[in-house]
Amino acid sequence: MMEPAHAPGRDRLSALPDNVLRRIMSFLNARQSVQTCVLSRRWRHLWRSLPRINADYTEFCFACLDEKKEKVQEARFKKFVSTLLLRRDPVPLLDKFWFRYQVSDGNNNEKASAEAGLWISHALQLQTPVVEVLTFQFPLMLDHAVFTSDYLRKLGLSNAYLRMGFFEQLSRGCPQLEDVFLNDCIILDDEISSTTLKTLNIYASRFSEDYRASISTPSLTSLTLYKPDASVPSLKDMKSLVSASIILDDNTDIHELLMSLSGVRNLDLECPQKMVTIAKNTQWCPEFKDLVNLSLGQFCLGSKLYALTEFLKNSPKLEKLTLDPPVVIIDKLEERSFECEHLKIVEVICSEDDSTLLKLVEDIFVTCGMSSLQINRKSSYKQYYSDDFFRFDYDSTTAQEHAE
Structure with missing residues (x-):
């Protein structure tokens, strides 16, 4: 005789304990996880204590050609994320905060970036060890003072404008930071220095033409430097380095470069x-x-x-x-x-x-x-980018349907 738990049509998902349901829901995008509140009374508040937040702008507006509609959708997304963070139960700590954002108006960049900075600050107050941010169109101009946390271990940024002093703030304000991923960023620092970093990945990012930046990371074990633009940073104090991937389009002193990598x-x-x-x-x-x-x-x-x-x-x-x-x-x-x-x-x-x-x-x-x-x-080809960070598996057709 078939057990009741395995009978056809039985809702096995609802039989799971709340903490397991929250873990499953945390792999959904934030809008989808909030929408589960309509399923039943039990599901009404589960979204408020998820261990992960994945807030994706493309759920609200994907490839929108109407400028006026695009601004409305941007405003909806900002309101959604702000409300989500304010209504989240502050007691359960956050495992990961990931969001994909769009700054479509260069004249409003500072304000849009300030809002994103508040979201990051809120997530860091919830002791999240992972923050990952992707930005479309204009680069995100973050105030690096928001990066103050004794718990942050991994930071990923795509299309961000990193002012002078950014890495100094990371070194002072985030003493547990071990992993930094930068893609398509503008890096104005003259020195990337850290005693805690173990993994550093910099992809297709632009360094200053006015001076040559340096990377000094004595605890670093893994380094990727993929097609840096304008200038190639010098590598210093790489005594712990085990693995390095260096892909260059511009010339640099090859002897100096290889000497820095000779222990890998x-x-x-x-x-x-x-x-x-x-x-x-x-x-x-x-x-x-x-x-x-x-x-x-x-x-x-x-x-x-x-x-x-x-x-x-x-x-x-x-x-x-x-x-x-x-x-x-x-x-x-x-x-x-x-x-x-x-x-x-x-x-x-x-x-x-x-x-x-x-x-x-x-x-x-x-x-x-x-x-x-x-x-x-x-x-097989080499894959230099992380599917987990960019979420390439996301169905853009579904996103557009949500937006409509």
């Missing part, structure tokens, strides 16, 4: 070809005595494989090499060869149809003593 175990590097060409007659490549995994882009496969051979000669413990050339341009190896006694596998990122590239790489490494079985094709 995992390195992903892409830079302009001329950086290596200019440095060819100098001792530009230091010894990477602990390097185990190395990924190199197009720059290493030109100039008779000069850069590639220099890396291999100076990486005595290398076990895995990944080559990621965007096009098939591979020079012939010069008479000199290289030896990597610990090298176990070479991966080539290319499509299934690109047998020419794979064959060229095989010829290089088989000549130097490796077996063709150790050389593999890898079709």
Whole structure:
């Protein structure tokens, strides 16, 4: 006989305890979680004590072409978030505060940014360890004084204008901060300094042209610097660094850069070809005595494989090499060869149809003593952005329907 709890049509969700329901609801967007209040008397106030808040502007207005309607929807979103935070039960602490925002009027940027700052401040008062903010159109101009919390551990910002003193405030005001993610930001600080940061990811962000910024983070174990604009910051005091991903479009001193990274175990590097060409007659490549995994882009496969051979000669413990050339341009190896006694596998990122590239790489490494079985094709691409942060899985069609 079928147990009542498993009978067809039974509401199993309502049989769960409140704390489990709150945890499930916390993965919904905030507007959806509030709408559950109409389900029954029991659900009426569950939204007020959720451990996470995900407030998404696109639930109110997505790809709106009517400027007047867009401003109305913006006002609705602001009122919703402010009311949500004010009516939330202050006793349960907040695990995460995430919101996606739009600043469509540059003339009203300061006011819109101030409102967002109040939301962040409120969340920090609830001792949230995670704050993540995405902004459309004009950058969010946050007053960095709001970042004062003994509990904040992770901060993510996309499209934000970070004034001079921002990182100093983070260092002083957030003594537990360990993880910072910045995307498409304007960074005016001349120094990014922290003794607590362990993970720093900076994507497609613009630094000042008037001076060269520096990054000094002695506790940092993971660094990503993806296509910085205007200038490339110098790296200082990286003694704890284990993994680094450096993708550059602009020139910088390659010797200085690599010296700062010479202690890492995992390195992903892409830079302009001329950086290596200019440095060819100098001792530009230091010894990477602990390097185990190395990924190199197009720059290493030109100039008779000069850069590639220099890396291999100076990486005595290398076990895995990944080559990621965007096009098939591979020079012939010069008479000199290289030896990597610990090298176990070479991966080539290319499509299934690109047998020419794979064959060229095989010829290089088989000549130097490796077996063709150790050389593999890898079709997957590198993903530098976090799905969890940007919430790429969000259904924009549904968002537009909500807005209408």
